[in-house]
Amino acid sequence: MAKPLFPGNSFRVPAAALLAPDAAFQQELALDAYLGALLSSVPDIVETASEPPPAAPLAEDGVPAWARAGFQTLFFKVHGVVLATPLLAIRRIQDLSAPPRALPGRPSWLLGLLETQGETIGILHTAELVIGRERLGGRDFAERPYRHILYSLQGRYGFACDEVLDMGKLHPAEVSWRSPASASRRPWLAGMVPRRLCALVDLERLAPLIRRGKGGLTT
Amino acid sequence: MKIWSVSNQKGGVGKTTTVITLGSLLSGWGFRTLLVDMDPHGSLTSYFRLNPDEVQAGVYNLFQDAMARKKPNPEAYIFKTAFEGIALLPAATAIATLDRQAGTLEGMGLVLANNLAAVANEFDHVLIDSPPMLGVLMVNALAACDRLIIPVLSEFLALQGLDRMLRTLQMIRKSRKSDIHYTILPTLFDRRTREAQESLRLLREKYPHKVWDGVIPVDTKLRDASRAGIPPAQYAPEARAVTAYARFLETLLHDG
Numbered sequence: 001m002a003k004p005l006f007p008g009n010s011f012r013v014p015a016a017a018l019l020a021p022d023a024a025f026q027q028e029l030a031l032d033a034y035l036g037a038l039l040s041s042v043p044d045i046v047e048t049a050s051e052p053p054p055a056a057p058l059a060e061d062g063v064p065a066w067a068r069a070g071f072q073t074l075f076f077k078v079h080g081v082v083l084a085t086p087l088l089a090i091r092r093i094q095d096l097s098a099p100p101r102a103l104p105g106r107p108s109w110l111l112g113l114l115e116t117q118g119e120t121i122g123i124l125h126t127a128e129l130v131i132g133r134e135r136l137g138g139r140d141f142a143e144r145p146y147r148h149i150l151y152s153l154q155g156r157y158g159f160a161c162d163e164v165l166d167m168g169k170l171h172p173a174e175v176s177w178r179s180p181a182s183a184s185r186r187p188w189l190a191g192m193v194p195r196r197l198c199a200l201v202d203l204e205r206l207a208p209l210i211r212r213g214k215g216g217l218t219t
Numbered sequence: 220m221k222i223w224s225v226s227n228q229k230g231g232v233g234k235t236t237t238v239i240t241l242g243s244l245l246s247g248w249g250f251r252t253l254l255v256d257m258d259p260h261g262s263l264t265s266y267f268r269l270n271p272d273e274v275q276a277g278v279y280n281l282f283q284d285a286m287a288r289k290k291p292n293p294e295a296y297i298f299k300t301a302f303e304g305i306a307l308l309p310a311a312t313a314i315a316t317l318d319r320q321a322g323t324l325e326g327m328g329l330v331l332a333n334n335l336a337a338v339a340n341e342f343d344h345v346l347i348d349s350p351p352m353l354g355v356l357m358v359n360a361l362a363a364c365d366r367l368i369i370p371v372l373s374e375f376l377a378l379q380g381l382d383r384m385l386r387t388l389q390m391i392r393k394s395r396k397s398d399i400h401y402t403i404l405p406t407l408f409d410r411r412t413r414e415a416q417e418s419l420r421l422l423r424e425k426y427p428h429k430v431w432d433g434v435i436p437v438d439t440k441l442r443d444a445s446r447a448g449i450p451p452a453q454y455a456p457e458a459r460a461v462t463a464y465a466r467f468l469e470t471l472l473h474d475g
Binding site for chain 2: 031035040
């Protein structure tokens with residue numbers, strides 16, 4: 001019996017060669033940040049300037065003012081994806097010891113409300129906001145809930161996460177910055193940290209309601 | 220001005236041959252044609268007997284000017300070749316360093332597009348020879364074009380490489396928020412082999428409406444033309460591969 005010219009469905013890729021979904025997503029974020037920066041439109045190019053341009057909130061190299069002197073960074077994990085965020089955007093970190101109070105008719109990205117230290121805080125489904133609901137696989141977040149909350153500086157939201165990894169200082173040169181001008185898709189993606197192969201996230205821009213108005217590290 | 224990029228992340232599929240053959244056909248049909256060499260290997264540049272190690276004016280200068288925030292001035296770097304109607308923006312070997320220099324700078328993916336816009340009245344067609352690797356040069360080639368031509372060998376491994384190329388294209392489309400039309404061009408087709416026939420069938424099955432309905436056959440005349448340094452349409456206008464490219468070009472011009 002002749003062997004088929006092409007194995008077709010009988011060809012199996014070794015399991016180790018297949019990317020885990022979280023690793024594939026991290027690669028997608030890296031490509032997104034890379035292409036977004038390369039393809040962002042820059043202001044009209046002028047050959048010479050007769051006088052210095054007025055000061056801008058972002059330098060031409062795309063580094064935000066708050067990051068120029070270096071900044072403390074928190075590294076954390078959400079659904080297997082390692083993310084980083086400037087510590088200056090976080091008020092405090094707390095263990096999630098009980099599920100947030102669910103609200104009827106709530107959007108899927110809002111896990112519920114938590115009463116803490118005399119405040120009522122909306123707890124956000126960070127994995128859904130970053131990765132997208134359709135890519136979360138079969139995880140049941142009721143059975144395997146988040147374990148920590150990062151409370152935003154503005155105090156309105158808490159971002160649920162699975163693991164708090166470590167903290168460290170980052171120099172702006174250690175980040176591949178993404179301009180807000182290129183950020184119509186994933187506006188919360190501030191850049192990439194090549195040393196840790198992870199995305200730098202602007203948590204304030206991740207929150208859906210805040211996205212509609214001002215907010216975030218660049219304002 | 221129509222801008223076509225010829226690209227595939229797999230090497231050796233006939234990108235440069237496609238650029239030079241289509242370019243020579245276009246110029247022969249009366250179109251003012253610019254060929255752009257974005258590949259650090261400089262095969263297209265070498266075809267015109269320029270040495271990429273010694274090129275002093277070309278693609279590299281476009282990026283130097285962009286990084287120095289100068290207004291685009293591509294005319295200063297475009298060569299008129301010895302063949303009427305064909306101009307060349309050559310590659311210097313140094314463009315291999317651009318990923319390191321410019322690869323993280325904002326807007327560096329649009330350098331070529333901005334420069335081609337500056338010469339939009341000088342040429343009817345631009346053909347871009349893209350490098351075989353994703354980086355700032357390929358991003359420029361893809362971002363600048365209205366249409367992408369993807370040469371593909373008729374072999375099994377080539378089909379895998381095509382998936383990768385199309386994923387890259389998808390990401391660039393999303394970043395640019397605009398569509399890039401593409402056509403898959405089967406190249407170096409040897410109809411004597413069963414693998415080629417079967418690969419072509421699989422290619423057409425997997426990408427209906429995207430694969431040109433002809434093929435570019437294996438043809439030694441293309442290699443002879445390269446050795447002579449004469450564009451194929453001028454060297455051997457009746458060659459099987461050249462007439463196939465002519466039919467392909469008619470399809471492209473008809474599609475707009």
